[in-house]
Amino acid sequence: xxxxxxxxxxxxxxxxxxxxxxxxxxxxxxxxxxxxxxxxxxxxxxxxxxxxxxxxxxxxxxxxxxxxxxxxxxxxxxxxxxxxxxxxxxxxxxxxxxxxxxxxxxxxxxxxxxxxxxxxxxxxxxxxxxxxxxxxxxxxxxxxxxxxxxxxxxxxxxxxxxxxxxxxxxxxxxxxxxxxxxxxxxxxxxxxxxxxxxxxxxxxxxxxxxxxxxxxxxxxxxxxxxxxxxxxxxxxxxxxxxxxxxxxxxxxxxxxxxxxxxxxxxxxxxxxxxxxxxxxxxxxxxxxxxxxxxxxxxxxxxxxxxxxxxxxxxxxxxxxxxxxxxxxxxxxxxxxxxxxxxxxxxxxxxxxxxxxxxxxxxxxxxxxxxxxxxxxxxxxxxxxxxxxxxxxxxxxxxxxxxxxxxxxxxxxxxxxxxxxxxxxxxxxxxxxxxxxxxxxxxxxxxxxxxxxxxxxxxxxxxxxxxxxxxxxxxxxxxxxxxxxxxxxxxxxxxxxxxxxxxxxxxxxxxxxxxxxxxxxxxxxxxxxxxxxxxxxxxxxxxxxxxxxxxxxxxxxxxxxxxxxxxxxxxxxxxxxxxxxxxxxxxxxxxxxxxxxxxxxxxxxxxxxxxxxxxxxxxxxxxxxxx
Amino acid sequence: xxxxxxxxxxxxxxxxxxxxxxxxxxxxxxxxxxxxxxxxxxxxxxxxxxxxxxxxxxxxxxxxxxxxxxxxxxxxx
Numbered sequence: 180x181x182x183x184x185x186x187x188x189x190x191x192x193x194x195x196x197x198x199x200x201x202x203x204x205x206x207x208x209x210x211x212x213x214x215x216x217x218x219x220x221x222x223x224x225x226x227x228x229x230x231x232x233x234x235x236x237x238x239x240x241x242x243x244x245x246x247x248x249x250x251x252x253x254x255x256x257x258x259x260x261x262x263x264x265x266x267x268x269x270x271x272x273x274x275x276x277x278x279x280x281x282x283x284x285x286x287x288x289x290x291x292x293x294x295x296x297x298x299x300x301x302x303x304x305x306x307x308x309x310x311x312x313x314x315x316x317x318x319x320x321x322x323x324x325x326x327x328x329x330x331x332x333x334x335x336x337x338x339x340x341x342x343x344x345x346x347x348x349x350x351x352x353x354x355x356x357x358x359x360x361x362x363x364x365x366x367x368x369x370x371x372x373x374x375x376x377x378x379x380x381x382x383x384x385x386x387x388x389x390x391x392x393x394x395x396x397x398x399x400x401x402x403x404x405x406x407x408x409x410x411x412x413x414x415x416x417x418x419x420x421x422x423x424x425x426x427x428x429x430x431x432x433x434x435x436x437x438x439x440x441x442x443x444x445x446x447x448x449x450x451x452x453x454x455x456x457x458x459x460x461x462x463x464x465x466x467x468x469x470x471x472x473x474x475x476x477x478x479x480x481x482x483x484x485x486x487x488x489x490x491x492x493x494x495x496x497x498x499x500x501x502x503x504x505x506x507x508x509x510x511x512x513x514x515x516x517x518x519x520x521x522x523x524x525x526x527x528x529x530x531x532x533x534x535x536x537x538x539x540x541x542x543x544x545x546x547x548x549x550x551x552x553x554x555x556x557x558x559x560x561x562x563x564x565x566x567x568x569x570x571x572x573x574x575x576x577x578x579x580x581x582x583x584x585x586x587x588x589x590x591x592x593x594x595x596x597x598x599x600x601x602x603x604x605x606x607x608x609x610x611x612x613x614x615x616x617x618x619x620x621x622x623x624x625x626x627x628x629x630x631x632x633x634x635x636x637x638x639x640x641x642x643x644x645x646x647x648x649x650x651x652x653x654x655x656x657x658x659x660x661x662x663x664x665x666x667x668x669x670x671x672x673x674x675x676x677x678x679x680x681x682x683x684x685x686x687x688x689x690x691x692x693x694x695x696x697x698x699x700x701x702x703x704x705x706x707x708x709x710x711x712x713x714x715x716x717x718x719x720x721x722x723x724x725x726x727x728x729x730x731x732x733x734x735x736x737x738x739x740x741x742x743x744x745x746x747x748x749x750x751x752x753x754x755x756x757x758x759x760x761x762x763x764x765x766x767x768x769x770x771x772x773x774x775x776x777x778x779x780x781x782x783x784x785x786x787x788x789x790x791x792x793x794x795x796x797x798x799x800x801x802x803x804x805x
Numbered sequence: 806x807x808x809x810x811x812x813x814x815x816x817x818x819x820x821x822x823x824x825x826x827x828x829x830x831x832x833x834x835x836x837x838x839x840x841x842x843x844x845x846x847x848x849x850x851x852x853x854x855x856x857x858x859x860x861x862x863x864x865x866x867x868x869x870x871x872x873x874x875x876x877x878x879x880x881x882x
Contacts, residue, residue: 242827280817316878
């Protein structure tokens with residue numbers, strides 16, 4: 180019976196609304212007070228039923244909820260035969276609740292979109308070798324699954340047979356399809372755009388990368404900041420306090436009307452809902468734009484950041500070094516380049532890759548006696564020649580004399596921020612290559628946007644040589660640049676800044692820089708959603724796109740502001756209402772309920788603005804997670 | 806101990822949280838410390854002893870408060 184009434188809440192709301200309208204028409208149109216009273220009595224009883232049931236349930240578990248306040252108020256109004264008030268108040272309360280639910284769904288829509296990408300079913304191999312469609316919850320690790328063109332990969336796994344292209348935008352934010360074949364890893368929530376593959380399930384459900392992202396976002400939207408926990412504690416005592424206040428008012432004034440009006444006006448609705456609404460809308464906006472924010476505490480801290488530290492590799496630069504400058508000395512250069520390529524072909528050093536790419540097609544020769552000189556380079560024998568490839572230190576060690584021209588080139592190349600690769604054949608310098616990393620397109624604009632948002636210090640910390648770091652810094656207009664830094668140096672530097680009272684965000688790739696990410700007030704992981712990044716950081720930028728960073732910062736600032744606005748609105752409304760009941764004569768229960776419900780809708784709508792937040796004058800690359 | 810995630814219909818009033826939390830904690834066999842009602846995702850997460858309190862009992866306790874359960878996911882540990 181009780182559950183049935185609660186299920187019919189929406190219908191009851193409409194019915195009592197219609198009854199109220201009929202009552203008013205009868206009263207003012209036909210001057211019929213009997214119909215007026217009858218309809219309002221029915222509307223009151225009908226309307227108060229679901230509220231009273233909820234109040235009773237709440238009291239049973241020793242909670243004084245808003246329902247309790249409203250129920251007592253309505254019964255009180257009914258007893259003093261003010262049917263108009265009792266009917267209208269119950270209707271407004273129910274109707275307000277209905278609108279709240281509808282609008283709240285809106286604020287939560289962005290996160291819902293994300294969770295709805297989660298795969299629901301899988302084609303699992305059963306005993307006879309056939310594949311059968313099962314619920315994704317019924318897939319266990321080690322199961323063999325079939326994924327067809329257009330389908331979602333249901334779990335994290337390894338490709339056993341077949342090949343195809345997969346769109347991994349839901350994990351990496353990268354919409355360019357990735358080729359998959361036997362032995363490669365696939366991720367849950369990604370989409371097989373062509374081909375058919377069979378995979379072995381390695382991680383299922385919440386253990387998958389996508390599962391972790393969803394869990395993170397879900398936990399984040401319900402995480403509570405210190406302020407919110409305070410409001411929670413406050414409202415736990417606030418509602419009973421209103422009840423006591425109303426009773427005291429009644430004791431002294433013997434005015435039931437006034438006492439029940441206090442009950443309605445004191446409802447704390449907008450206060451408790453204001454902050455969570457801003458929070459969920461802000462985090463939802465982030466999730467939609469490839470920015471994962473881990474909760475409202477993060478939003479609060481991030482919005483106050485004044486220093487951002489960058490780890491150069493892979494954040495400001497492409498992370499893909501290229502030969503930018505080169506110089507040749509003496510003759511037979513083609514032959515030398517062939518030797519160089521032959522040796523570098525066997526190395527997996529990133530600079531070697533850049534060298535090979537630059538040389539392109541050439542004749543390869545057999546390489547013998549390869550010896551890696553730590554901190555120097557490689558020495559090997561090719562076609563009977565002794566080949567030394569490496570930095571200046573290696574050349575000195577090999578007794579290669581550098582003539583004046585070479586000295587000048589080396590100085591110039593280094594000044595331009597290059598890493599040097601020298602090649603000597605039989606003790607004579609032949610080739611000098613300057614290799615450097617390219618700055619990511621658009622980064623400069625992004626950094627300027629950060630400055631406009633109020634970040635005072637933009638500092639790069641890098642393991643590269645000071646020349647390289649200085650150059651990047653100069654080109655991008657950073658405030659400071661420090662080279663030759665090991666991960667522990669970066670962490671120490673960060674703590675030094677924090678000791679000076681700065682609020683520091685650290686942007687890293689989440690793999691080499693876990694200590695700094697964890698130590699920073701805000702750890703921001705760039706790049707694909709790797710497990711480490713998700714766990715150690717506070718903010719995850721879903722792909723390596725720097726343009727997300729200004730959006731993230733602007734968003735947290737707006738969200739923090741939005742929360743404050745909502746608190747001010749909520750507290751202000753209650754103060755004004757309570758003041759006006761004592762100091763004015765126009766205030767009554769119905770107006771109080773109307774203002775109260777309206778204030779709830781106002782804070783929800785205010786929060787909803789965050790869903791549409793975009794950084795003004797700044798374009799985020801369009802291939803977001805969608 | 807089993808872990809359950811119970812999805813509810815959209816929660817709209819934060820005071821519902823207190824009610825649901827109290828109701829779930831009141832079920833014998835539920836680890837009171839573990840009960841977490843999530844307002845925005847409209848979910849309840851908890852640890853419970855399935856032998857003492859089958860998931861249906863917990864669902865019923867929530868529905869009796871007036872909050873329909875959409876689905877429950879139970880993971881036995």
